[in-house]
Amino acid sequence: MDTALDSANSPAGSHVAGKPAKAAMPAVKQHGELPNVLSNRYRIERLLGVGGMGAVYRARDLLREQYGDPDPYVALKTLNEEFAEYPDANALLYSEFALTSRLRHSNVIRFYAFNVDRTSQRAFMTMELLKGPTLDHLISERAQGLEWAELQQIAVPLLEALQASHSLGVLHGDIKPSNVMLTADGLRLFDYGLGQPVQGLLPGLPRLSRKRIAAWTPRYAALELLEGGQLSEATDLFAVAVILYELSSGHHPYSRLTAKQAKCMEQGDSLRKPDKLPTHCWSKLKVALAFDEDQRATTVAELLAAFSYQPTGLLQRLFARHG
Template sequence: MATHDDDRPSPDDEATRLATTDSTDKQKSTGTTHPTTDPGKNVTEALTAISEELANGTSTVVAVGSVLKNRFVLEEMLGRGGMGVVYKARDLRKVEAMDRDPYIAVKVLSKDFQANPDSFIALQRESKKAQQLAHPNIVTVYDFDRDGPNVFMTMELLEGEPLDQLIRRLRPATLPAQQALSIIEQMARALAYAHSENIVHSDFKPGNVFLTSKSVVKVVDFGIARAAKNADRPAEDATVFDPGSLGALTPTYASCEMLEYGEPDPRDDVYGLSVVAYELLAGSHPFDRKPATYARDLALKPKRPKELSKEIWNAISHGLEFEREKRTRNATEFLKETSGPRQGRDNLLPKWAIPAAAGVILLLVITIGSLLFNGQNGEVQPEIVLQETTSLEPELRAKIESILEVAEVHMLVGRLLEPPGSSAYDAYQQILIMHQQNKQATQGLQQIGDYLAEQIRGLIESKQLQEGKALLEKGLDALPDHQGLIKLQQDLQ
């Protein structure tokens, strides 16, 4: 993400608090002493002092066994990359609270964040934004802090395997198509949610995607790449930092615009997403691991993998366009394209919504039938007819169509019932307040229930009974009349 001079925090900003040392000099994590930084100094002066520590060799060396902020005990190294080192850590606060699971992940960032004031400030700003990304396919970031010169982030602990390791382990073979497509969809949902929040990843690659032991995709390091600079390139797919700006990229996954120092844009993420999607489906890089600018100058064209549907191929090839103006606009559009061509508004919905159409029609028939003959002695009741949005007055129609667009984006990125106030369910309910018989909103709520029922069945089949019951309870609270959810409740009872 871009950083702007007018966004630079004042000395009273959170960055200043993190950039100044505590009044206690001694760091219990190592027993070493660091020079005390005057809290009155500005951010640049404080970080200059830290840089001098590094130059003088007095900085803390973090390793397994270290304790950061007298709280996080580093117990195991989980991985190392251009951004830093990730450790499994025991949170002593959780231990005190007798938490059954006191473990988290701690990412101790590389010296670029220690020695450069601008990088530190930018990272603090980016971390704040990352903490706002509450999505099932995005790793949860708890906090950003520093212990002496060591800058670190605390995150949820994941069990599984980074996607780059999985790809290397399988190469040149690939995952089963449906498994690969599930991973691609989850990655796209994570990016679509971030793009809807005006956040660009800027360094999307397999190394920043984690596949958990439960086959859930977690995208990591949102915005961190934009906050770093002046790093060396340690490995083939390592992030390369631009010494002239607060930016970073990985050449084999970066768009032409990124390689040519353009401003970050959601379409850059789409390029990286499309490269990763191609790798998962074809078992190789679309341009033989050549940077986009090189592939463009050579007029290289990716080969279509065998047995790949027209819709998926069109979505990936559109995302691989070298020119930003020709490329898919954002990850939400990528999801729409992978859904394939359908009529009307259904074109905006994910594939799982297709079979829901039959259920919607059946529900409407049952509902209308029950309304006709639900009185005492079988008397006929007035028929309730659902109305199209297009039948409304222009002003109301415009308002509802705008909310429908929002609801569809929520559906695409997986925000069905949560977060409260910003979900597809809330959007459709808002429409029904404005237009009680709205057909699109009624069908939308039915589709939410259908998708929840599908998720619950998947949880039950995978022996995750408690999780399935919890999701069913949420679903019935929101949609107490959904026949699919009611049937699941009866089956479980």
Template structure:
């Protein structure tokens, strides 16, 4: 072993990275495989056993690392086969397998969590604690299916490994955490001023081998969590949106909290926003996909208005086009208002000036007629690719005496309804999105 002192130190450092939570089981197993190429199996096994003897990791976990490494050496083609499979069309079975691997990886890391502080301080770990962790890991391994850590496809697990993303706030890192013993936070999808949206694995869906085990989790950032109005807004957004079950509105499943992490669980969408489509796809505006998106937008908002809900911040970035089918989904009812009861989400001041009606810009509370003004702007964008007032605010456009340009290709009655939607006087606009939809259906 003296001739491989460098490798010995490398293995010791890898186990230290695992124990401190900086890298996952799959990442360490992959690194072990790469570092030990050309070294006899018996010598590698002795190095791993020595790490266990010095209490760098429990014996059961050392055995799991050793088994995973030996499996990779015995069957090197498995790594290539998995890489080829991942380059294919991506079956639901592959999605389920990847989700299960992520959950298993998180569970192994969770089991060693209580022992990280001891190892980080290089304190000798007591044998009863070591034995207790060994028992827990052994139980975990027995409970798994034939897809054990020893026979896991390490290349795929490494490709889908949970990234080490630095925290944006003072709370512990969220990537790799399991919220409410159910949602494994796997990847950041995007963030804004108040919070961040992540892709997550729903462990319950994995347990029943569901074809689509992923969900989206919206978390408030640390600062917003300390503001009661932000918590109220998040809860009301979840409650109001969940009541709006409609194909053209994003589905909200639940509002919950796990310690310092209040969150919304919602459907995971793949695709792009209308803003992205308008910016990157020259043929989108005025095309059939855009016209279908307009109908979906009007249908979803007609449903919301029928339930007494005004969105209050409609804009291209809050409209999603799903991958494949291109179905439009309305996002982010975080500024919405129930017009039938005193139940605002707390976001009445949140608006996007280029799509806000004069009343909203002058401080009036949201109403369906304000959404109708925004819908008129969005219809212009999707039909002819331009904002009706070149992104000037409604008050500036009114002061300048501007009028929206004609819309080519629309029936006269439909074009007249869109023209009315852009009136600077609220009572001259259609009362709600259902009136606009009716004009498009004629």
């Protein structure tokens, strides 16, 4: 069966950055069905969601429960049945864990551990269990868009999470409203399953073959991704810009079309500022929504600065002038 990983980065018998790879990983037996209890510790309770490659479950940590933890629940992610059959399935999931466990930010989901269940040989990782609505629910409820004060409370932590990821060399790869949750203690960006490190970071890490697997969400994917290009900070920038436009207007900037379809229909020419969005934000957001990567002449940091800006009120200006 074909591998889901780039051959140049496959852990068995490959060469990385011109150097021989480490010894091949031992072969594992065929993956079995997901058991009710993994590694004699995590009891699966119910399915929370299924993505392009993975499935996430609510699980009870029996060890934490044994020692009286009042909240022994975790989110447990494993590859779905289709991807679990790939020869490099466990390495595929480990790549996500190795990449995202580097992240330490209050608005990025927290990862706990990576394990392989001995009986089934199914790899899985545990992370914090998130509770709350995702942004797609919020967008569907607010057809007229969010007021500026509300939008700012979501945009700033979302952009901070993405900027923190990029500063550590981690590209998300599939930013969309359903991968952002509003929890009781703040916003969380999650699901880095299609993410990659920037060039030169973690060179021995197996990478997903994007020629074989195109699991990202088309209407949030930048044009270069749809045309077979590489994931980059600019592709994440485009996706987050689409979300910010949806939050501020209540609708997709390009009528829920893909960037390729919208460019063919010249929808970029008719893009207009959402009524509730401040002008100083629109100048940056519009550039971030450009179809062509070389026209996306801004950064996540510049977008964050625009959405963080607090204009001085009239009374404050008067006091500053006459104080």
